[in-house]
Amino acid sequence: VEFLGSEGKNLAGMYIVHGGSRLGEIHLLTAPTAGNATSLIGPTAAVSSFQTNSEVREKLTLFGANYKFGNILLYMIGQRLYYFIPVYITPGGMGQVITKMPFIGIVDAVTREVAIGSDSLSAFYTLTGNIPAEQPAEEERLRDIYMAFVDRGYIPINVTRIKFDFEILVGNASYIRSGDWAKVNSTIASFISNYVEVYGGKVYSWIEEGNTVNYGVPHVDSEGFKSMYYISIRYR
Template identity: 45%
Template sequence: MVVGDQPHCVGLQLVEFQASPGRNLAGLYIAYGGSRLGDIELYSVPNATTQFIGPSAALQAFETDDYVRTQLTLLTNRRFGNILLYSIGDKLYYFIPVYIEAEIANAVITKMAFIGVIDASTGTNVAVGMDAAHAYYALTGGLARIGAEERLKRVLNIFSENGLKIIKPMKISGNVWIRVGNVTYLTEDDWNLVKSVVKEFIQVYAKGRGEVYQWSEEDGQVNIGVLTAEKGIVKLYYITIKYA
């Protein structure tokens, strides 16, 4: 945290008004480290006419949102991350990440499934996204632009979230190559179709296998596949995604 022109290591605690029916935000405590170790300051909401929901009210608004509630029922081994308060464009927003645990190669990893954002001034406006930027723009109506590498990462995350380890072989071969999907992901308008194709591939061809293979035959394009032996013939089922 920068105070004046000096950076400081701090701890932060959001606080609500005691016994407040609306669980409104009272302010936040800042506990300093380093040369100011032991100093604690309270930054309070400036006046009685300025009201913001507190962190517990933000969590309730998030959990009871119809879309969020539906998404949460689809996730196993989920947990919420820290409730974060940010000032963006002279407005306050709460960000709440949702994490899932996936077992890959006998190791348990924690990944963020999505993140939610709540307007602290109303508590009624809620949106979600793959990251904080997408959630914020979904709430405010702006457009989040992501690059090619982020698009590829977003696709590969679907496999990881379904417990599939991604292996990049030096060479891959099969007696028969069968491409079961071919999609383009260059804009956000393409995402729903891409996600649908990937999830269908996992359900039909990769579910329960534990791993999939990733390789590329040209720049800006990725193939994901599985090898299956059928009556002595090795078949390679795969999908192709153009992301750049």
């Protein structure tokens, strides 16, 4: 969404449309107006900067009328916004079947700088000189979490689900990026120190909702009530 009447076609915000259990929910995230936030360009200005770039113009001229832009994608990378604009070849002209993507462009939402590449990674590298840090795969993240217990002397028992009188969540964290690991490791260490070592016994693990792994330790109190103290770590 761009500011109404803005000559620079600056970014005012973006709509977030949810799916799944939140299907139909729509929220508007507005861009802050303090400082230089209003210098963020909108999609119209991004396309304009892309089309007027000399290298892009030269390549598009070679295609004649046999090309089209794909969906304009806005991503935040390293706390900075970038527009990605794919270019597709349509040998029969506009409206015909797309055969390939010869290159993709990237536009810095603040500086309006433009770069191109054969794919989004190469375009990003050309513009910034940096390659985004490779994130650990899902299986690696699950193994890291599991081994954090093993390395401390506990081998978790994988189960489908355990039913107790009380299930008490005592900690949670997310492990999506490599930078999340410090908090995850700290959460596990605290859980082991405050619950596993206190109540002893076995550590159980189970997957919940396909995106969260739980680790718990059971405890039976003096009145015979069975409680499961556990932590949840979102890995997807």
